[in-house]
Amino acid sequence: MMSMLAPVRRDRIIAELPQCFHKEAALHSRSSFHPQVTDACQEQRTGTVGFKISKIIVVGDLSVGKTCLINRFCKDTFDKNYKATIGVDFEMERFEVLGVPFSLQLWDTAGQERFKCIASTYYRGAQAIVIVFDVNDVASLAHARQWLADALKENDPSNVILFLVGSKKDLSPPAQYSLIERDAIKVAKEMHAEYWAVSSLTGENVREFFFRVASLTFESSVLAELEKSSARKIGDVVRIRSADGDLYLTAQRRKSKCCR
Ligand SMILES: Nc1nc2c(ncn2[C@@H]2O[C@H](COP(=O)(O)OP(=O)(O)OP(=O)(O)O)[C@@H](O)[C@H]2O)c(=O)[nH]1
Numbered sequence: 001m002m003s004m005l006a007p008v009r010r011d012r013i014i015a016e017l018p019q020c021f022h023k024e025a026a027l028h029s030r031s032s033f034h035p036q037v038t039d040a041c042q043e044q045r046t047g048t049v050g051f052k053i054s055k056i057i058v059v060g061d062l063s064v065g066k067t068c069l070i071n072r073f074c075k076d077t078f079d080k081n082y083k084a085t086i087g088v089d090f091e092m093e094r095f096e097v098l099g100v101p102f103s104l105q106l107w108d109t110a111g112q113e114r115f116k117c118i119a120s121t122y123y124r125g126a127q128a129i130v131i132v133f134d135v136n137d138v139a140s141l142a143h144a145r146q147w148l149a150d151a152l153k154e155n156d157p158s159n160v161i162l163f164l165v166g167s168k169k170d171l172s173p174p175a176q177y178s179l180i181e182r183d184a185i186k187v188a189k190e191m192h193a194e195y196w197a198v199s200s201l202t203g204e205n206v207r208e209f210f211f212r213v214a215s216l217t218f219e220s221s222v223l224a225e226l227e228k229s230s231a232r233k234i235g236d237v238v239r240i241r242s243a244d245g246d247l248y249l250t251a252q253r254r255k256s257k258c259c260r
């Protein structure tokens with residue numbers, strides 16, 4: 001089946017773990033992929049991961065730049081005119097991570113209130129939630145928690161990984177940016193999300209961000225697959241992902257702080 005597909009684009013091949021944007025608000029700050037993941041890929045023990053399509057949902061206030069962010073990465077284009085997303089759109093991106101095919105389905109949702117109820121029906125089954133705010137608009141950062149709570153209602157909090165993304169960095173003078181960054185990092189840490197700041201106009205950090213999303217989603221998929229197969233083998237659940245400081249398994253903490 002895989003042979004019928006064109007080979008993955010050369011610029012979608014990930015051989016090393018891309019680094020986080022800010023160590024203070026990272027899902028983890030290891031310098032390379034989890035050794036168990038590297039081993040599994042080398043020995044071709046990644047099970048169904050190579051056939052899976054991971055769903056990533058992108059949420060956030062209207063006009064913060066969700067569509068532009070996806071278009072910059074998937075099509076390398078930028079449109080300065082605002083066209084509201086009605087309901088949802090999605091793009092597919094195929095990667096190869098450590099030699100294993102891995103696909104992301106990027107769901108671009110509407111931020112406008114009147115389209116929100118349509119969009120929210122597509123939240124279910126996400127592996128990662130990307131919450132976007134505009135670094136020039138503090139209100140959009142303040143709304144991030146509500147976007148997260150809404151997205152988590154449709155998902156199992158222990159099985160999703162979270163990103164908080166500040167957009168339109170090109171419009172923010174450095175002194176002003178550093179002020180909002182301080183607040184954003186605080187919010188990201190509370191949510192157990194990884195923080196990034198990007199510009200879809202200049203392209204700054206856009207590719208780095210999506211490579212990080214693909215890599216961490218892949219890593220958590222392989223770890224989950226290994227956990228499943230070892231549970232099958234010994235008839236019990238073995239916790240592989242137990243390293244301190246990891247934000248993958250934080251359901252309880254997250255629930256208590258962010259969900260209403
Ligand atoms: N300067 C600058 N403008 C941006 C950037 N990203 C988006 N914009 C502009 O912001 C406006 C809104 O962008 P969209 O991507 O459509 O916003 P959205 O979040 O998808 O909005 P909804 O679909 O309504 O939820 C557009 O006019 C974009 O050109 C950026 O990185 N820099």
Ligand SMILES: [Mg+2]
Binds near residue numbers: 066067068083085110
């Ligand atoms: Mg949009």
